Amino acid sequence: MARQTSFIKLEGTIGDVTFYKGANGSFARQKGGVSRDKILNSPAFQRTRENLAEFARAAAAAQLLKGAFREITLRAKDLRTHNRLYAMAMSIIKSDLVSDRGMRQFNLGDMSLIEGFQFNINAGWNTTVYARYTIQNGASDITADFEDFVPAVKVSRPTGATHFRFFFSAAAINAEANTVESTYVASPEVEITSQVTSGFSFSIPKLVIPDTTQVYAMGIEYLQEVNGNLYDLNNKVHNSSKIFLVEQV
Structure with missing residues (x-):
């Protein structure tokens, strides 16, 4: 390391020499480092x-x-x-x-x-969806059964959202063969109102593929109604999803 003594103090890199300003003045040093061959063989x-x-x-x-x-x-x-x-x-x-x-x-x-992974830490599942539900892990499908809930109370509502829908995503991962099969199922849309929603449930077929890890996640995404049509909310920062089940097949 050499100190710069010229009245012109350089900063940056020229060739193999880097000029920089430190707490105690301006310095210059030659690029160094360990060679690739040494890292691979020493x-x-x-x-x-x-x-x-x-x-x-x-x-x-x-x-x-x-x-x-x-x-x-x-x-x-x-x-x-x-x-x-x-x-x-x-x-x-x-x-x-x-x-x-x-x-x-x-x-x-x-x-x-993998279980418990949150895909959006800025919209955690437990601070986005407050509605109570149970997961039924059947032989051929996974079902979410919701207790009666008021959407405007039990689901966080971002600005501009008029509706939401839940979704399931399933993935069968064969880590050894480096292969994946996946599916996605969306629930019916629910209007965010103060009316009670009763008997709400939806399911996704299980991916029963031998020698794979089955991963199941549930999420929520928001929509906006405009002139009778529903559109995905452009701002997705409030959407939430979490892996809730991992099984070996």
């Missing part, structure tokens, strides 16, 4: 290579999860949803209790860690 960087290998697997797994939950992220997400999916993929890789460090695999990890 025994001193064994841990680095192990970390890089698992980072790469987490990135690939995150892409798989993004594809699996595409129907959801089109409707409900925040600015860091994809980053959080990557972090979740890394957590699953680290939960592999069979493989050596650096060789841990997404498909050998604890897939139940």
Whole structure:
């Protein structure tokens, strides 16, 4: 590191030299770093290579999860949803209790860690939907049965929204084969009024595919009525979705 003594103080990079201003003056330093060959071959960087290998697997797994939950992220997400999916993929890789460090695999990890994932942390499920319901986990489908509720009271209402609908999303993930099957089902639209809604329920068929992890999420999205037609609310920041069930088949 060299101190700049000229009356002209530079900032930025010229060639291999970076000029910068610090707390104690202006300095210049030559670009450095460890060579790629050393990182890939030196025994001193064994841990680095192990970390890089698992980072790469987490990135690939995150892409798989993004594809699996595409129907959801089109409707409900925040600015860091994809980053959080990557972090979740890394957590699953680290939960592999069979493989050596650096060789841990997404498909050998604890897939139940996916349960409870919120796709929009700015609109948490429990602070968006207050209506009481039960989930019926049947042999062939998943059903949400709602108790009587007043939409204007039991569902958060963003500006401009006149209606909402719930949705189910299901994904069958084969982490070893890197494949996904997914489905989406929307409920009937519900007007946000002070009238009681009774007997409300909707279902999604289960994805019974051998050797897969079944992931089920429920969400809510808002609509606006204009001249008798319903349109998706352009501002989706209030839409919410959460993974509520993970099963192995």
